[in-house]
Amino acid sequence: MTLDQFKYIYFLGIGGIGMSALARWFRINGYTVAGYDRTPTALTDALQAEGITIHFTEDVAQIPAAFLENPTQTLVIYTPAIPSTHLEYIYLTEKRFILQKRSQVLGLLAGQMTTIGVAGTHGKTTTSSMVTHILRDSGVNCAAFLGGITANYGTNFLLNEPADDLRSVICVVEADEFDRSFLTLFPKYAIVTSTDADHLDIYGAHEAVLASFGMYVSQIETDGVLFMKTGLSLADQTKATVREYALQTGDYYSQKLRIEQGSFIFDLVYPNGVISDIQLLVPGFHNVENAVAAGAVALEVGVSPDAIRSALATYKGVRRRFEYILKSENAILIDDYAHHPAEVNAFLSSVKALYPDREVTVAFQPHLFSRTRDFADGFAESLSLADHVILLDIYPARELPIEGVTSELIFRDVHSKTKQKCTKDELIDVVRKMKPSLLVTVGAGDIDQLLPALKSTLSNQ
Template sequence: MTLDQFKYIYFLGIGGIGMSALARWFQVNGYAVAGYDKTPTTLTDELASEGMVIHFTEDINQIPLEFRENPSKTLIIYTPAVPQTHLEYIYLTGQGFTIQKRSQVLGLLAGEMTTIGVAGTHGKTTTSSMVAHILRDSGVNCAAFLGGITTNYGTNFLLNQPADDLRSVVCVVEADEFDRSFLTLFPTFAIVTSTDADHLDIYGAHEAVLESFGQFVSQIEPSGVLFMKQGLSLANKTQAAVRSYALKEGDYYSQNLRIEESSFVFDLVYPKGVISDIYLTVPGFHNVENAVAAGAVALEVGVSLEAIRSALNSYLGVHRRFEYILKTKSAILIDDYAHHPAEVQAFLLSVKALYPDRELTAVFQPHLFSRTRDFAEGFAESLSLADHVILLDIYPARELPMEGVTSDLIFQGVHSKTKIKCTKTELPDVVRKMKPSLLVTIGAGDINQLLTVLKNILADQ
């Protein structure tokens, strides 16, 4: 299959963060794009304003007529989140349309360019967006398909400049391990940030997660390079060169790390020297580590030391990753997408380092019944870093409820000064009564829908 045989591109699940990036690539490159999603969002509104035809009910007649009448010229791209019982999926399958997962199509696109694949059970969105920003800010002709909305560009997709030889274009791809999507990629360079147990509803066991990451790094071009978090067991799985990185050790690491005026300042040590005085305005020890990895791969593709320093100094982050919602003398509100115990721990440790004189109140919305079941003890331990914990009900996402699995599994293990369990509806009143000076909201569900309300409460206290 080649993409030039198609004229129309139809997305089942167009509003997802990864699907929308792909939709934008096709739209910009002259294809007619349309799609279905379950509910309208700010992101689907933006796609519609860019010229895409989008609807929100399962209705075959709402698929544009020219798409339906030209099966041979129409490519259907779907996300596994859309069930195979979906009316449109059944129709399109029965009519002989070419149907591909997003990951398969992304693999086709990326395969035409020099690809940097950024993988990991956590850290990949920030790291990939850092790499993309360094390249774009440094004048490298690059494309990027990211898993979050970048603050610098207001999008999850960067379009490259036209090139006679696409191999001269560097394509940054957030390589998602969910349902083994990243196995469609054969990158020249790869970063692996972590291989913790996650998505066990898909994989079943941690060993299967490790096996999948092993297969991913085996697909790196033999002439390429794997940048691997120090301590991971992947070096023997690839023919590519292997280089390690971490916060304080490895081939690439940070030194002279300190906090100055809410910025993490550090020197990036690499095998041939040092890039000194990087001011990372997006806080977090984990983000310093991500910046080390991003700087390492940027050096490999030929970006200068000064350009790397300048780009990291101007990097503004990703929506819902250590994102300041309110920052005044009396109150601070930070939102973060963390949904794994290791992510929660890294986030809370960084917040406490930034604000050692304030008591920390954390609101956590667990994501998925299966993840809560598998990591309840780890979540409880991580959340206990906060002085006060407010625990919400589980956000189900793609899952049906599981018997005996509730946020109580986490709640009973939390040993902070105070802990409260409440619903989303009750949360504003709880926060209003507590009057926290440092509040963080954590989770991959819809907790961010309450940020405006919480911001106003804190601003008025």
């Protein structure tokens, strides 16, 4: 299959962060694009404003007629979140339209260019967006398909400049392990940030997660490079050159790390030298480590040390990754997408280091029944880093309830100064009564919908 044979591109689940990036790529490149999603969001609003037709009801009749009348010229791209019982999915399958998963199409696009794949159970969105910003800021011709909205560019997709040889273009891809999607990628350069147990509803066991990452790194081009977090067990599963990085150890690491006026400043040590006094606008020990990985791959593709320092100093982060919503003398509100115990631990540890004189109140919304069941002990331990814990109900996302699985599994083992449970609708009143000077909202569900009201509440206390 080649993309040249298609004129129409139809998306089932167009509002997803990865799907919307592909939709933009096809629209910009002259295809007619339309799609379905379950609910309107800011992303679907943006796509519609760009001229893409979207509907929100399972209804074959709402698929544009030109798509239905030209099945051989129509490519249907779907997300694994679309169930096999979906009415449009059933119809398009029965009528023998060509259906491809998002990951398969992304693999086709990236395969035309020189790919940097950024994988890991956490850290991949920030790291891939850092790599992208370094390249773009340094004048490197690159494209990017990211898993978050970058603050620097206001998008999850960057289009490259035209090139006679597409292999001269670098394509930065967030390589997602969910549903083994990253196995459609064959990168020249790869970063693996972590291989912790996650998505056990898909994989079943941690061993299967590790096996999938092993398959991914085995697909790196033989003359390529794997930049691997120190301590991961992947080196013997790839024919590429392996280089390790971490916060304080490896071939690439940070030194002289300090916090000055709310910024993390450090030196990046690499095999041939040191990039001194890198300043990050986005705080966090984990973000310093992500910057080390991003700087390592940038050096490998020829970006100068000075350009890397300059670019990282202007990197503004990704929406919902250590995002300041309010920062005043009386109150601070920070939002983060963390939804794995290791991510919550890294985030809260960094917040406490930044604000040692303030008590930290965390409002956490667990994501998925299966993830809550599998990691309840880990969530309880990491949340206990906070002084005060507010625990919301589980956000179900794609899952049906699991008997006996509620946020109580986490709550009972939280050991903080205070803890309480509430519903999402009750959170504003709880915060109004608590009057925290430092509130962080955490989770991959829809807790971010409350941020405007929380900001107003804290501003007026």
